[in-house]
Amino acid sequence: MFSQHGFHGVTLREIAAGARVDTALLHYYFQHKQGLFDAVWARRVAVLNVERMVAMDNYARAHAGALTIEGALEAFLGPLTDPARHRDPGWRNFFALAALVSNSAVWGGEVMARFFDPVVRRLIDLIAQAIPLARREELFWSYHMLSGALMLTLSNNGRLDLLSNDLCHTSDIEQMAPRLVKFCAAGFRALVQPAELPGTC
Amino acid sequence: MFSQHGFHGVTLREIAAGARVDTALLHYYFQHKQGLFDAVWARRVAVLNVERMVAMDNYARAHAGALTIEGALEAFLGPLTDPARHRDPGWRNFFALAALVSNSAVWGGEVMARFFDPVVRRLIDLIAQAIPLARREELFWSYHMLSGALMLTLSNNGRLDLLSNDLCHTSDIEQMAPRLVKFCAAGFRALVQPAELPGTC
DNA sequence: GTCTATAGCTTGATAGAC
DNA sequence: GTCTATCAAGCTATAGAC
Numbered sequence: 001m002f003s004q005h006g007f008h009g010v011t012l013r014e015i016a017a018g019a020r021v022d023t024a025l026l027h028y029y030f031q032h033k034q035g036l037f038d039a040v041w042a043r044r045v046a047v048l049n050v051e052r053m054v055a056m057d058n059y060a061r062a063h064a065g066a067l068t069i070e071g072a073l074e075a076f077l078g079p080l081t082d083p084a085r086h087r088d089p090g091w092r093n094f095f096a097l098a099a100l101v102s103n104s105a106v107w108g109g110e111v112m113a114r115f116f117d118p119v120v121r122r123l124i125d126l127i128a129q130a131i132p133l134a135r136r137e138e139l140f141w142s143y144h145m146l147s148g149a150l151m152l153t154l155s156n157n158g159r160l161d162l163l164s165n166d167l168c169h170t171s172d173i174e175q176m177a178p179r180l181v182k183f184c185a186a187g188f189r190a191l192v193q194p195a196e197l198p199g200t201c
Numbered sequence: 202m203f204s205q206h207g208f209h210g211v212t213l214r215e216i217a218a219g220a221r222v223d224t225a226l227l228h229y230y231f232q233h234k235q236g237l238f239d240a241v242w243a244r245r246v247a248v249l250n251v252e253r254m255v256a257m258d259n260y261a262r263a264h265a266g267a268l269t270i271e272g273a274l275e276a277f278l279g280p281l282t283d284p285a286r287h288r289d290p291g292w293r294n295f296f297a298l299a300a301l302v303s304n305s306a307v308w309g310g311e312v313m314a315r316f317f318d319p320v321v322r323r324l325i326d327l328i329a330q331a332i333p334l335a336r337r338e339e340l341f342w343s344y345h346m347l348s349g350a351l352m353l354t355l356s357n358n359g360r361l362d363l364l365s366n367d368l369c370h371t372s373d374i375e376q377m378a379p380r381l382v383k384f385c386a387a388g389f390r391a392l393v394q395p396a397e398l399p400g401t402c
Numbered sequence: 403g404t405c406t407a408t409a410g411c412t413t414g415a416t417a418g419a420c
Numbered sequence: 421g422t423c424t425a426t427c428a429a430g431c432t433a434t435a436g437a438c
Contacts, residue, residue, distance in 0.1 A: 003306055004306055004307050005209070005307065006207045006208075006209060006210070006305075007207075007210070008206070008207060008209035008210040009207070009208070009209040011412080011413065011414085012413080012414065012415085013412085013413080013414095021422075021423090022422070022423060022424080023414080023415085024415085024416080024417095024422075024423070024424085025421075025422060025423080027414085027415065027416075028421070028422080029421095031415095032414075032415080033414070033415095096306040099304040099306075100301075100304050100305060100306070102304065102353065102356075102358065102360075103300040103301050103303065103304040103352060103353060103356040103358065104207075104301060104356070104358065105204055105205055105297040105300075105301070105356055105357060105358055106205050106206065108356065108358040108360070109358035109359035109360035109361075109362070109363060109371065110359070110360075110363065112358070112360050113360050113363035113364055117363070117364055120364060121364075136365075136368065137365075137368055137369060138380075140361060140364060140365040140368060140369045141361075141369055141376070141377070141380045141384075142380075142384060143364070144350070144353065144354070144360075144361050144369070144371075144377075145346075145350040145353075145380075145381065145384045145385070146350075147353060147360070148349040148350035148351070148352060148353030148354065149345070149346040149347075149349035149350050150349070151304060151349060151353060152303065152304060152345065152346075152348060152349030152352060152353075153345070153349065155303075155304040155305070155306055155309065156306055157303065157304065157305065157306055157309040157310035157313070158310035158311065159303075159309070159310035159311075159313050159314050159345075159348075160310075160341060160342075160345050161310070162310060162311065162314035162318070163314055163318055163321060163322075163341060163344070164338075164341040167337065167338055167341060168338060168341045168342055168345070170310065170345075175342070176342070176345075179339075179342045179343075179346075179392055180346065182388075182391050182392060183342075183343060183346045183388035183389075183391055183392055184346070184388065185391070186387040186388050186390065186391030187383075187384035187385065187387050187388045188384075189387065190383050190384055190386070190387030191380055191383060191384055212430080212431065212432085213431080213432065213433090214430085214431080214432095222404080222405095223404070223405060223406080224432080224433085225404075225405070225406085225433085225434080225435095226403075226404060226405080228432085228433060228434075229403070229404080230403095232433095233432075233433075234432070234433095403438105404437105404438085405436100405437085405438080406435105406436090406437080406438100407434105407435090407436090407437100408433105408434085408435085409432105409433085409434075409435090410431100410432095410433090410434105411430100411431075411432085411433105412429105412430080412431065412432100413428100413429080413430065413431075414427105414428100414429090414430095415426105415427085415428095415429105416425105416426085416427080416428105417424105417425090417426085417427095418423100418424090418425090419422105419423085419424080419425100420421105420422085420423080420424100
């Protein structure tokens with residue numbers, strides 16, 4: 001419900017009705033509305049962060065010395081683009097919530113940074129190993145672009161379906177995921193490869 | 202106010218107080234809360250859409266026969282990344298609102314499509330001319346990535362500042378804009394250039 | 403056009419029975 | 421733990437004086 005209408009767009013009464021309990025019970029367990037929201041958020045973030053960190057560790061170990069941008073991105077994104085996960089309404093809604101939070105001007109940046117910066121820093125370290133001459137600054141700019149494309153994907157807002165007359169579908173994660181990797185890997189290379197250092201990669 | 206807290210996160214009382222009028226006056230001019238929101242939205246969208254269409258027309262005329270992805274993107278993005286515009290709080294807030302709307306699961310896609318599809322279709326036509334062998338499908342997927350990166354930029358959520366320890370700033374549009382073009386141009390090329398047609402571009 | 407006043411609901415939260 | 425009942429405050433919207 002939060003993912004569909006935002007924090008203020010849902011009432012505790014609606015949530016309680018959906019859970020078939022009374023609003024008093026929500027207060028019993030979560031104190032206030034914000035407490036409920038935080039619980040929803042934190043529970044799934046914790047699961048994802050472990051999976052993503054493990055995926056990147058495994059990748060780094062298995063391909064030590066021969067890291068690629070594509071490989072690092074696949075490890076980083078894997079738990080977010082797993083088709084099985086996108087068939088689960090609970091996860092799908094959480095992804096949409098993350099997308100909404102991400103583009104929220106006042107607290108979005110702070111919340112995303114607080115919960116996701118460790119995994120993102122790990123990704124950037126992996127890519128820095130894959131491209132040793134990359135300027136750190138450009139890695140951050142590149143990640144920003146990746147993050148935007150990823151969050152719009154997770155929002156599942158249906159825009160692409162309308163724009164393309166149903167040639168492509170926002171929800172088609174099997175089609176989207178490999179293209180996200182390909183698009184962003186090329187983008188990373190374009191940014192980190194300065195004109196001053198021709199032919200570095 | 203809508204851009205900071207969302208439609209439901211702001212009350213007509215707060216808006217009226219901010220405008221130093223009474224809530225009754227808001228109803229006199231805009232009927233209901235939704236009417237006010239729509240007016241805020243539509244007014245600036247109209248300005249942007251004209252500018253962007255003109256910019257792309259001018260580019261197409263000036264470079265007929267020698268179109269590039271970078272050139273098309275610059276024309277498409279120019280009115281959104283103009284530093285002067287980003288110094289204006291009214292425009293900055295509108296951009297943040299667009300970013301929030303974009304990642305809203307229920308109506309975001311529909312609204313964005315309704316208001317922006319004409320300019321986006323024009324962009325895609327330009328890029329299709331620049332890369333005649335590109336598959337239409339891949340142009341749409343590519344635009345999706347561009348759109349995500351752009352909207353996160355416009356959200357101005359401050360995440361990049363925290364992630365990079367102030368090495369990069371979300372609000373630094375002069376740094377961001379050329380990188381957005383470079384990153385996405387490379388992404389477009391990577392997606393539209395199929396492995397089956399090596400060396401097309 | 404702009405205000406005062408207020409209707410009619412809905413909200414988040416709590417007290418207290420069981 | 422779960423409910424009923426309810427409060428005080430807030431909400432959008434309107435009626436009507438000026």
